[in-house]
Amino acid sequence: MLFIIFVIFAPIAVWLILHLMSRQKNGEDTDASKEPIELCAICQEEFPMSQLLEKEVGGYGRVYCFCGQCIENLYHEYQNTTDIKTGE
Numbered sequence: 126m127l128f129i130i131f132v133i134f135a136p137i138a139v140w141l142i143l144h145l146m147s148r149q150k151n152g153e154d155t156d157a158s159k160e161p162i163e164l165c166a167i168c169q170e171e172f173p174m175s176q177l178l179e180k181e182v183g184g185y186g187r188v189y190c191f192c193g194q195c196i197e198n199l200y201h202e203y204q205n206t207t208d209i210k211t212g213e
């Protein structure tokens with residue numbers, strides 16, 4: 126009788142432990158995957174992926190990430206160069 130109880134409850138206990146462990150692991154995974162950190166290719170500062178723009182640069186399929194501040198700086202730089210050219 127004791128053997129039958131053990132056979133029935135042992136898998137349930139193991140399943141419960143595994144279930145709790147996987148739930149903890151999943152919680153950590155979702156927290157970590159929610160905001161993956163990447164480097165901006167220009168200023169080399171770390172940003173969460175949601176604040177970066179991913180662009181394939183060149184013919185090698187290399188993907189670079191750019192932060193909003195650098196994109197804004199590039200935009201202003203471009204605006205300044207075109208303003209000077211059109212102003213002349």
Ligand SMILES: [Zn+2]
Binds near residue numbers: 167191
């Ligand atoms: Zn940047």
